[in-house]
Each structure stands twice: as structure tokens, then as C-alpha cells.
Amino acid sequence: MSLKTVVDLAQKNSTGVRAAMADVNKANAVLSESKDAVIPSVNVGTGLPVFPEVGFTGSPPSIWNATVQSLVYSIPQKKYIDAARFGVQAAAARLKDAREQVALDASTAYIELDAVNQELNTVHQQEQFSTRLADIEQQRTEAGVDATSEMLQAKLWVAEIKLKRLHLEARAAVLEKQLAILTGLPEGSIKADHASIPEIPQVHGEPPRDIAGVRAAQLVGMSKMLQAKGDREVSYFPELRFFMQYNRNTTILNDVNKYFATSLPANNFASGIGVQIPILDMGRRARAKESAADALRSTVEAEQAEKQNDLAIADLSGSIRELDTQAEIASLKQQIADEQLKTVLTQLELGNGAGPGSQPQTSPKAEQLALIDAGQKNEDALDAGFELAKARLNLLRALGHMDDWLHELKAK
Structure with missing residues (x-):
């Protein structure tokens, strides 16, 4: 199943999106109620x-x-109508924010599942290589060629790789369950298609756009302020x-x-x-004070949301530079391990020659060690690639560029 299909199903099935849609309907009803007072x-x-x-x-x-x-x-009624309009805009912004969050969650889980499945394929090969290495060490130890510690070390590698496989299988099961909950499909029915994952856009150093979550908080604050003005004017007009x-x-x-x-x-x-x-109505005046306090709180929450988003952008920008380097290092190590494996396989195939100064014959033990090392470097590269992709997706959301990612999915 493609990533685009998973994201679409997750957005349709999400309880958060459906709740946000209900809030939009409620906000429209509130606006209609405030306008219908003149009907x-x-x-x-x-x-x-x-x-x-x-x-x-x-x-x-x-x-x-x-x-x-x-x-x-009624002069205050105009304030109530304007407050309701801002409420509708805030609800629409929250709906957009909810859809973006679901897209982020589904994309992250899908990409991680794809990386975990690739790691599992590598680990299964490593298990075969480590088992073969343990058999070789068993024979070499019995023949008195290697010490017992070498055999024990080989068995330790077998156990460690088995533990790694169990960890990856458990993580894959969790991710499949998460995707099943997000999409509403049966557990285990989603198989990641690596070809359906587009390249994640890089947005280093770009200014943030209109952030849906921050915008929603700001609109709520504006709505509360107008509501408070209306409640205050009721006592005077x-x-x-x-x-x-x-x-x-x-x-x-x-x-x-x-x-x-x-x-x-x-x-x-x-x-x-x-x-x-109005001459004297202490109840209305008390309600006006209550509305003013709500407006102040909403304004502060909007400022806090903006500051938290700015902090997330700074943190993610710094992390991405570090993760870029880590991914580059992991890729280079993988290439080096692959080249070393080719050298070992070539030496096994051609031998060491008979000329003077030639290197000793490469043993099957060295072959298994090279295969295991190449597999480990491949896993490291997959891990680094996923962490980089995850950070880039989160930065896209923090900068308000999540629509770019959704467009990439639709075009894939």
C-alpha cells in the first residue's frame, strides 16, 4: 500500500480530524446564531x-x-458576530492543523516501518552469517586453531543478532498496529512500498509560513477579545x-x-x-470581567504557541545539520564495508597466489565477519536515514510547509 493511500485513509479515519470538523460545524452554528438575532x-x-x-x-x-x-x-451584537467569524476561522485553522498532524504521524510511522523491514531483511542475513561463523569457530576450536574465547565470541554475536531481530520484529508490530489504528484497516494489512515514498523537501533557513496551529490560537484570542468587548458594552449601550x-x-x-x-x-x-x-446589572459586569480574563488567557496562549514553535524550529534546524552529517558518515561506512567485503570475496575466490610476499589466504571466518560488518553498516545507514527523514518532516510542519509534502505525495 502506498504512502499516499495510507495518509488519505488516516486523515479520513482520524478522530482528531473528525472532532475538528465537528468544531467547524459548531463554529458556523454559533456564527449563524449571532447573525440570526436580527431575523x-x-x-x-x-x-x-x-x-x-x-x-x-x-x-x-x-x-x-x-x-x-x-x-x-444592538452595538454589542456586532462584536458578537465578529467574534463568531473569528471563531469559524480558528476552527478551520484547527482542522488544517489536525490534518497536518495526522499526515505527519502516518508518514513517520510508514517511513519507519519501511526502514525496519529493510533492517529485518539485513538481520535475517546476518543471522545466517553469524550461525555459519559460530559453526566455523566451533570447528576451529575443536581443531585447536582458535581459543575457546573466539568460539564464545561467535556465539555472543549470534545471540546479539537474535536480540536485534526480536527488537525489530517487536517494533514492526507496534508500527503496524499504529498504522492500523490510524487508517482503520486490519492489523498487518499494510505493507510499506519503498517506491511510494517521495524525497522529503529540504527547507533549511526558510522563514516560517502561516502555521495552522499558531494561527488558530491567535484567532481564538481575537475572538475572545471581541466577545469580551461585547460583554462590556452590554452594560453601557x-x-x-x-x-x-x-x-x-x-x-x-x-x-x-x-x-x-x-x-x-x-x-x-x-x-x-x-x-x-442598562442602569445597574452587576451580573453582566461580572460576566464582562470573566470574558476579559478568558481573552487575556487566549492571547497569552497564542504567544506561547508561537514561541514554542520558534523554539522547535531552532531545535530541529540544529538537529538536521547534525543528522545530515551522521547520515553521510553512515553512508561512507557502508560503502567502505561493501568495498572491504568485495576484497575479501575476491581473495577467497582467487587465493593468495604463490609469489613471494603474498598475503596469507583469507579464511571463511574472515568472509563471515565481513558479511556481518557490512550488514551492520547497512543497518546504521538505514537508522540514520530514518532519523533524518523524521526530523525533516517535523521541520516541514514547524515551518508551515506540510502542504509541500502532501503535494509531493499526490504527485508520486
Whole structure:
């Protein structure tokens, strides 16, 4: 299965992405709610008495009524609408951040699984070579050619390589489980395809772009600030509301007409503009203080997120320079080991010649040692390559270049 398919499935299956999508829907609903305050609401009610009414009940009895209400004028409401708009943008930024994080997690696990599988292939070969070496040392020890310590050393290599294989198998199982959880596929159904992994772009020294996580924190802070302004203005600015009301009065099961000079009319209609002027409301003032504290906290959290991202960029940039060198060293050691192995194999094939000054004949023991060493250098190179790839991916995310990686996957 290609890396592109794994990332796509992980983004669709991710609980974090789905939760972020729910937050986007909620933010849009909040925005709609704040804007719909100016749209008239219509309510119709009805009710009949269960028992006959006796005496004057305080309000004319009605068989059904209808009311229409809407906000006409409110300065704080504009702040609430703007705050909701920033909330929608913040939710969208969090969704983008969640998708990028899932892409990073899936890519890292997939690339590591590919490296672990390659190491396992090498370790299986090393097990064969070390077992052959142990057999050779057993024979040489029994023949009195080598000391017993040489045989024990060979057996120690067998045990160490076995332990390495068990460690890699356990790590591969963990990675397969992680990918299964990310994608929702059955465990063990994902096999890494090395050809589907594109080269990770290098972004050394580039300025950070718009970071989704940091941007989301900043937008939340702006939304909270506008919310706090609206809550503060509620205590100082009047509010105008339009209303209409219709009552269909009834004389069923009541004697209400006894209390009026003329009979109660069946149809009753009223309308007007209600003006609410704030004079003293300690509850609203307390809520405004609470909103101001939330806004301050959100602003501080946004600053903290930006600083942490800057620190991560500095740390990853320094690590990548070091990992680049380590990968280069591991690659050179691998090439040297391969050349030494070729030399040993050539000497085994051609012998040492019969001329004067020729080197002693290379033994099968030297061949197995060269094979084991070449395998170890190959594992070291794979480890260094994965660590470098992991650091580059994390730097891409910290710099806001994760879209570049996703485009590379789509184009692969």
C-alpha cells in the first residue's frame, strides 16, 4: 500500500480530524446564531383550561396566541458576530492543523516501518552469517586453531543478532498496529512500498509560513477579545427589539366578561419597539470581567504557541545539520564495508597466489565477519536515514510547509 493511500485513509479515519470538523460545524452554528438575532422569530401557542375558571385571573383568557420578536439595534451584537467569524476561522485553522498532524504521524510511522523491514531483511542475513561463523569457530576450536574465547565470541554475536531481530520484529508490530489504528484497516494489512515514498523537501533557513496551529490560537484570542468587548458594552449601550403579538381571546369555561364594561373582543393585536436601557446589572459586569480574563488567557496562549514553535524550529534546524552529517558518515561506512567485503570475496575466490610476499589466504571466518560488518553498516545507514527523514518532516510542519509534502505525495 502506498504512502499516499495510507495518509488519505488516516486523515479520513482520524478522530482528531473528525472532532475538528465537528468544531467547524459548531463554529458556523454559533456564527449563524449571532447573525440570526436580527431575523424575526415567530412563536404560536395554544391552551384550553382543564377546569372552569372562577374570578378574575389577571390576564384575558386566550385560546391561541402568536408573537413575533427580533433584535433591531444592538452595538454589542456586532462584536458578537465578529467574534463568531473569528471563531469559524480558528476552527478551520484547527482542522488544517489536525490534518497536518495526522499526515505527519502516518508518514513517520510508514517511513519507519519501511526502514525496519529493510533492517529485518539485513538481520535475517546476518543471522545466517553469524550461525555459519559460530559453526566455523566451533570447528576451529575443536581443531585447536582458535581459543575457546573466539568460539564464545561467535556465539555472543549470534545471540546479539537474535536480540536485534526480536527488537525489530517487536517494533514492526507496534508500527503496524499504529498504522492500523490510524487508517482503520486490519492489523498487518499494510505493507510499506519503498517506491511510494517521495524525497522529503529540504527547507533549511526558510522563514516560517502561516502555521495552522499558531494561527488558530491567535484567532481564538481575537475572538475572545471581541466577545469580551461585547460583554462590556452590554452594560453601557441600550438595546432595541421589535415585537408583535396577537391573542385570540375566548369566553369558554370562564366568566371574564363580568369584569369588563363591554364584552372581551375576540381579536387582539399589539406591536411596538422595546427599549432596554442598562442602569445597574452587576451580573453582566461580572460576566464582562470573566470574558476579559478568558481573552487575556487566549492571547497569552497564542504567544506561547508561537514561541514554542520558534523554539522547535531552532531545535530541529540544529538537529538536521547534525543528522545530515551522521547520515553521510553512515553512508561512507557502508560503502567502505561493501568495498572491504568485495576484497575479501575476491581473495577467497582467487587465493593468495604463490609469489613471494603474498598475503596469507583469507579464511571463511574472515568472509563471515565481513558479511556481518557490512550488514551492520547497512543497518546504521538505514537508522540514520530514518532519523533524518523524521526530523525533516517535523521541520516541514514547524515551518508551515506540510502542504509541500502532501503535494509531493499526490504527485508520486
